[in-house]
Every structure is written in structure tokens, then in C-alpha cells.
Amino acid sequence: MGEFDLIARYFRRPVTRNVLGVGDDCALLQPAAGMQLAVSSDMLVEGRHFLSTVDPARLGHKSLAVNLSDLAACGARPLAFTLALAMPRVEESWLEGFSRGLLALADAHRCELVGGDTTRGPLAICITVFGEIAPGTALLRSGARVGDDLWVSGAVGDARLALEAFRGTLSLPSDAFEQARVRMEQPQPRVELGLALQGIATSAIDISDGLAGDLGHVLRASNVGARIEAAAASTLMAATCELPDLLRLEYVLAGGDDYELAFTAPADRREAVLEAGLRSGTDVTRIGAIEAQPGLRIVDGEGAPVALRVESWDHFA
Amino acid sequence: MGEFDLIARYFRRPVTRNVLGVGDDCALLQPAAGMQLAVSSDMLVEGRHFLSTVDPARLGHKSLAVNLSDLAACGARPLAFTLALAMPRVEESWLEGFSRGLLALADAHRCELVGGDTTRGPLAICITVFGEIAPGTALLRSGARVGDDLWVSGAVGDARLALEAFRGTLSLPSDAFEQARVRMEQPQPRVELGLALQGIATSAIDISDGLAGDLGHVLRASNVGARIEAAAASTLMAATCELPDLLRLEYVLAGGDDYELAFTAPADRREAVLEAGLRSGTDVTRIGAIEAQPGLRIVDGEGAPVALRVESWDHFA
Numbered sequence: 281m282g283e284f285d286l287i288a289r290y291f292r293r294p295v296t297r298n299v300l301g302v303g304d305d306c307a308l309l310q311p312a313a314g315m316q317l318a319v320s321s322d323m324l325v326e327g328r329h330f331l332s333t334v335d336p337a338r339l340g341h342k343s344l345a346v347n348l349s350d351l352a353a354c355g356a357r358p359l360a361f362t363l364a365l366a367m368p369r370v371e372e373s374w375l376e377g378f379s380r381g382l383l384a385l386a387d388a389h390r391c392e393l394v395g396g397d398t399t400r401g402p403l404a405i406c407i408t409v410f411g412e413i414a415p416g417t418a419l420l421r422s423g424a425r426v427g428d429d430l431w432v433s434g435a436v437g438d439a440r441l442a443l444e445a446f447r448g449t450l451s452l453p454s455d456a457f458e459q460a461r462v463r464m465e466q467p468q469p470r471v472e473l474g475l476a477l478q479g480i481a482t483s484a485i486d487i488s489d490g491l492a493g494d495l496g497h498v499l500r501a502s503n504v505g506a507r508i509e510a511a512a513a514s515t516l517m518a519a520t521c522e523l524p525d526l527l528r529l530e531y532v533l534a535g536g537d538d539y540e541l542a543f544t545a546p547a548d549r550r551e552a553v554l555e556a557g558l559r560s561g562t563d564v565t566r567i568g569a570i571e572a573q574p575g576l577r578i579v580d581g582e583g584a585p586v587a588l589r590v591e592s593w594d595h596f597a
Numbered sequence: 598m599g600e601f602d603l604i605a606r607y608f609r610r611p612v613t614r615n616v617l618g619v620g621d622d623c624a625l626l627q628p629a630a631g632m633q634l635a636v637s638s639d640m641l642v643e644g645r646h647f648l649s650t651v652d653p654a655r656l657g658h659k660s661l662a663v664n665l666s667d668l669a670a671c672g673a674r675p676l677a678f679t680l681a682l683a684m685p686r687v688e689e690s691w692l693e694g695f696s697r698g699l700l701a702l703a704d705a706h707r708c709e710l711v712g713g714d715t716t717r718g719p720l721a722i723c724i725t726v727f728g729e730i731a732p733g734t735a736l737l738r739s740g741a742r743v744g745d746d747l748w749v750s751g752a753v754g755d756a757r758l759a760l761e762a763f764r765g766t767l768s769l770p771s772d773a774f775e776q777a778r779v780r781m782e783q784p785q786p787r788v789e790l791g792l793a794l795q796g797i798a799t800s801a802i803d804i805s806d807g808l809a810g811d812l813g814h815v816l817r818a819s820n821v822g823a824r825i826e827a828a829a830a831s832t833l834m835a836a837t838c839e840l841p842d843l844l845r846l847e848y849v850l851a852g853g854d855d856y857e858l859a860f861t862a863p864a865d866r867r868e869a870v871l872e873a874g875l876r877s878g879t880d881v882t883r884i885g886a887i888e889a890q891p892g893l894r895i896v897d898g899e900g901a902p903v904a905l906r907v908e909s910w911d912h913f914a
Contacts, residue, residue, distance in 0.1 A: 299633060303818075304738050305670035305803050306635035308730070311628060316616060318623035319711065321725060323681035325718030353622035364640035364723045394636065397723075401642030406681045406714075406723035408638060413625070421621050486622050501620075 281370050283398055290379040291363065295392045298360050307394035309360055311412050317359075318411040318418065320350035326403040330465075331446065336374045338465040339405075340381030345469045346488065347409035348389060349539040352474035353486035355419045356411030358391035366401030389471055419477060419484035419543065424502035428482055428544035430568040431553060433470050435518035436491055437528065438463035440535025456521040463518065467539035472560035477543060480552045484543035490534040491516075492576060495542050499576065507577045508533070508568040510586045516565055529588060533578070544570055598687050600715055607696040608680065612709045615677050624711035626677055628729050634676075635728040635735065637667035643720040647782075648763065653691045655782040656722075657698030662786045663805065664726035665706060666856040669791035670803035672736045673728030675708035683718030706788055736794060736801035736860065741819035745799055745861035747885040748870060750787050752835035753808055754845065755780035757852025773838040780835065784856035789877035794860060797869045801860035807851040808833075809893055812859050822892045825850070825885040827903045830895070833882055846905060850895070861887055 281289070287302065295301035299308035311317050324343055326332055344361065351358055363382070367374075386393060391409065442460035445452045452460065477484065483502060487494045491513075499506055514525065516532045523531075545553050550566070557564035571577075578586040598606070604619065612618035616625035628634050641660055643649055661678065668675055680699070684691075703710060708726065759777035762769045769777065794801065800819060804811045808830075816823055831842065833849045840848075862870050867883070874881035888894075895903040 299732075300735070300737075304735075305667040305801075306637045306673060306728070306735070308671075308735055309634040309636060310732065311634070313630070317626040317628070317634060319626060319677075319679060319725075319727070320623045321679040321681045321713045321723070323683055323714050323716055323718075323721070323723055325683050325716055325721075328683075328716060328718050350622040354625075356623060360636075362636060362638040362725055364638045364725075366640055366642050366645075366721060396638045397640050399640055399642055399645060401640075401645050401721060402719040404640070404642075404683060404718060404721050404723075406638070406640055406721075408636075408679055408681075408725035410636070411623070415616075415627065418617070418621075418623070418625060420617075484622075 281372065286370060286375065286398060290375045291393060293393060295394060297390060298392050298394050301392060301394045307362070309394070309410060314415065315412045316415050318351055318354045318356035318413050319408065320347055321406065321408040322346050323404060323406040334465060336377030337381030340378040341385045341466050343405045343407055344382050344385050345467045346539060347407045348391065348469035348471055349467070349486045349488065351409055351411040352470045353419065353484045353541055354413060355417060355474045355478045356413040357475060358389040358471060359410045359412050360392045360394045361386070361407055361409040363393060363396035364406040365396065365398045366404045368400065368403060417478050419474065419481050421483055421485055421498045421501035423483040424498050424504050424544040424570050425482055426504055426570055426572045427547060428570040429547050429550065429566050430506055430508065430544055430570060431564050431566050432491065432516055432540055432542050433473055433562050433564055434540040435463060436487065436516040436538045436540055437531035437535045438517055438519050439537035440531040441519055452521050456519045460519050464537060469539060470541050470562055473541060473556065473562040476556035476560045480549050480556055481543040481545045484541050487538045487540050487542050488536070490536045491538065491542060492533040495576060498542065499574065505571045505573045505575045506568055507571055507579055510578050510580050512565065512567040526588060533588070598689065603687060603692065603715060607692045608710060610710060612711060614707060615709050615711050618709060618711045624679065626727060631732065632729045633732050635668055635671045635673035635730050636725065637664055638723065638725040639663050640721060640723040651782060653694030654698030657695040658702045658783050660722045660724055661699050661702050662784045663856060664724045665708065665786035665788055666784070666803045666805065668726055668728040669787045670736065670801045670858055671730060672734060672791045672795045673730040674792060675706040675788060676727045676729050677709045677711045678703070678724055678726040680710060680713035681723040682713065682715045683721045685717065685720060734795050736791065736798050738800055738802055738815045738818035740800040741815050741821050741861040741887050742799055743821055743887055743889045744864060745887040746864050746867065746883050747823055747825065747861055747887060748881050748883050749808065749833055749857055749859050750790055750879050750881055751857040752780060753804065753833040753855045753857055754848035754852045755834055755836050756854035757848040758836055769838050773836045777836050781854060786856060787858050787879055790858060790873065790879040793873035793877045797866050797873055798860040798862045801858050804855045804857050804859050805853065807853045808855065808859060809850040812893060815859065816891070816893065822888045822890045823885055824888055824894045824896055827895050827897050829882065829884040843905060
């Protein structure tokens, strides 16, 4: 099967929300009058971002999910995406699974595949996603204020738990492993929560490189510091397996691959945050507060510092 | 050097035409009121789209050029782009050259780098480019009409000539080789011509997989056929080296990697096409005509078919 047959069979679909989709030199998008376009790109490379053994449908899902998660962190509504795909060879069964997982998530968010590229090469997936957002309403990294609460969506640390189980550095009961594995392989982008937090949250970021490291970007951009309560943070891991307390905390704070939102909101908007969580069907957990002193402090129940070295995931470390 | 230092040093620049650039979860674009956004993505993989020995500045140029060429083929005005870059290791000298070549071409077209991704992996470059275009004015593949002239911009076939010289299947005088090599390594996207052809051309396409093959997309989308005059097409190769006539014609029609525009326009708009070429500083050559009979015919001076097998470049063939 050649390049054009491959595109026609697996990736060419009619568009309804956009002007022109796959099949010309460019796609054409028409944001609603006055709206801005939020744009984000992520590239996933075999061996770095996913294991070669991953189910292709889950990989298709995840490839789009990590991009939708960036839109969620801005509070943008998904509109369209492009897909550039390098593959060592054309494997129809792989393409069938990959496109099925990818397009199922796309359909769930009414996010249309409008264009892209396919080529032979080491397996790599590059998606650029587009969302609509009203001017001035984007949730940015720079808006956190002293006294704000610090919140995190969903579950954090489980993806790392699954990775360590795959690596063999720890063993998990089979049900805990399956649960953690789904968290790693099929993250749910928090698009509805991001939309619900508009006008409530003061800043937001997508946690993909580890909670502590990504929160650091918010703190520097906002010129503030933060305190995280270790006990509250530890509850973010969904898996119920036995794990030393400090290891659990390390996976929560620096595990990586989580695709949840960390966000800040004024302390007097707690009810509004909880209501946004309910409305979007997403758990939200308050784990700390924004402070004037720069840097990030992890504290125990008495406010004493917890000795823990946390580093952000660096794709070149 | 880590991922964030790398981005800060080589790729983070202030934006002036766009709302928000590199440094948050998403970039924010605001197309002018009522304008559509033209979008295109291309991925370049080492060994497939470029040789490992290529000068990084030329590669940076080419990586954006092939994307701008898609905007040109729609008649869109460049606005912004994202860059996703996978590299086996951080090499500062390579990054310095690559970013310099990339950003020089970006500046020439006022096309701002607004976001992207960097990761470790086999060398691969994925760019998504955005341009503005007024609704209803995009040059599409589907607009060719029987009786239209068939035109091509610039020079075609020289990139293939350079590739064959690199492969050692032919030898070139050193000045001819250098000229052809620049065509292969630093193609000039025909953005100004694409803009000048709005309201004149009936269809357009970017020739990247070979003139005959890419023209085939126009013919099928427009439900027409075409005749190409071999003598006129042969003049498209800029190199002045000795070459058998049929080989020259083959490189012109099926060489690939040309990044020129093939376009159609009504026969009574010849003066307007030539004037658009002059205005944009781009040579334009009339090489044939659109006909009702489906398919592509290559004919000699007497109108007799030229025996030549031309195939489009297929990235999975």
C-alpha cells in the first residue's frame, strides 16, 4: 500500500467543523468571529515516549491525549489537529489500531483530523492541535498569586508506577498493574475541566514532566513560590498497592507522564473549583498554597520540610 | 544543556504578529477579523529527506521552506509555525546552525516561531505552519478547467540532479553541481508568487513528489486531464550540464524535491500570470494545457506521445 492509499484508508475523513480537511496542500480553519486559536505540538518517539510493545490503539489515543492536555491547560475548546507520522514500514494491523484509538478520542472531543504527513522513518508521531479560546481568557502559567490555593486534577504518579513495573524495579498485584498501566497508556485529557476553570483558576499547567518540575514553570512565570502538603499530595496516587511513603511521594511529585492539570485559584473560590470539578466529572484535590518566598517546599503535617529530592523529567537528561 | 535551556537559547523569541509564543502550554494566534487560517505539516527524517552530512543551516532553511511552499500553493500569507525536533543528542554547533538557517527564512517571511517540542530520538523535524487567507480565495487542487494553461514556477529537476550526483550515478562539473545542490538543499518557497496568483490561477499545487505525480492530484481533484509539451518542460531544469534528453525530461517530470508551484490559469489570463511572475520575482513557464480527456500526456513538437514512464515519489515505495 502506498502513501496516498494509506492516507485515504486510515486518515481521510470528512470535516464538518472546519472549512477544508485532508487532501489539499493546506487545511483551512475558520475560528469563530473574534476567537483566538490555541496551538500546541508534541512529538512522541518510540523507546522514549512509549514502549514498542504498546497496543497501537492505546498509542493512537495517547498521541492525541497529550496534545489535548495542552489545550486543557489553557482552557481552550478542541477544534482540529494535524498528524505527521513516520513509520519503518506500512503495517495495516498497526495502522488500523492506531487510527481507531486516535480517531475515537478525536470524535469524543469533536476535534477533526485536517491534515498532516506520512513518511518512512523510525516510528515517530507528531501532532499539532488547535483549539478556540476567547481573547483574554486563556489560563496561563504567569497568573498565580500569593495566597492562591494549589490544586491538581485526577490521579498522579500511577503512570510512573506502571513504568517501574514494566522495568521490573517493583512488582504490583495484577489488578493494580492493569489500573496503573491504563493511566500510563490511555491518559484522559482534562479538556472539560480546563473549560470549567475559565474565570476561576488564576494559572494552569499540564503535568507531563512531573508535578514538581512543571509547577516550577508556573512559580517562575508568576514570580512566586509554593508549599505542598506531603500528606495531601500522597493521596493523588490512585493505585492502592503497598509502597514506601517516600517513594509514593516521589512518584507523585516527579513521576512524569501524568497529563493532569496543576492549577491555582483564589482561596475564596474553593466552592467554585469543586463545582467545576463536579461539572466536568473530574476529581480535584487541594494540595498546597502559593507563597511569596520563591521555590517549592514540601512539608509534613507540622509544617516541617520533607527531605525529598525531586527533579523534573528532562527529555535530554 | 537541558531541554529548557536549549529552547531558551536557540528557539525562544519574542512574538510581534501573534498573541503568545514559546513558553506556555499553548501558543495563541489571532487571525485578522474574518480571515481563515491555512495549516500544513511536514516531517523530515534523516536519511529519507536529507543526508546526514547536510549543513545544518541549510537543513533549518529547508525544513521551514517545504512547509512555506504548502502555504504558497494555497496563496496564504505566512503567520506562524511550530517546531517539533527529535535529536539523538544535544550538539550546540548543530543547533546554532540549524536555528540560524531556520529563523533567517522565518524572518524573511515574517513567520514567527510560536511553539513546539524537543525530545531525544532519531533526528526528525516536524514543522506545522500557519498562514492567513481570505475566505474563498485559497488556490485549491480542484479548480483546473478544460482549456486552462498549465504553468510551473522556477526551476524543476535540479534537486534530483544533485541527489544523483551525491549518489554517484552521474558526475557534474563543479559549478553545475553547486548550483543543483543549492536547489536541493535550500529551496525557495514561492510565497510571493502564490499571493500574486490569487484571483488569476484556477488551481495550484506544491511540487514536492515530482511534477507529473503532483499534477496528477490536480487532474483527479478537478476531473480533467492534461497535455505537457516535452520541449517546454525540458527547459525547466536550470542546470546547463550535458544530459540525455529523456533523462532530463524524466528528472523534470519525476525528480522530486522541487518545491515549485504547478498551477493552472485561463488562457486569456496569460498576461496577468506573467505580470504576477514579474511582481514576485519568480520565473513562470507555460508547459501545456488542461484537456477533457483524463490522464497526463507528454507530447513532442508534432503532438506525438513521448515514451516515458514517470512515477510519483512515494514515501513508502
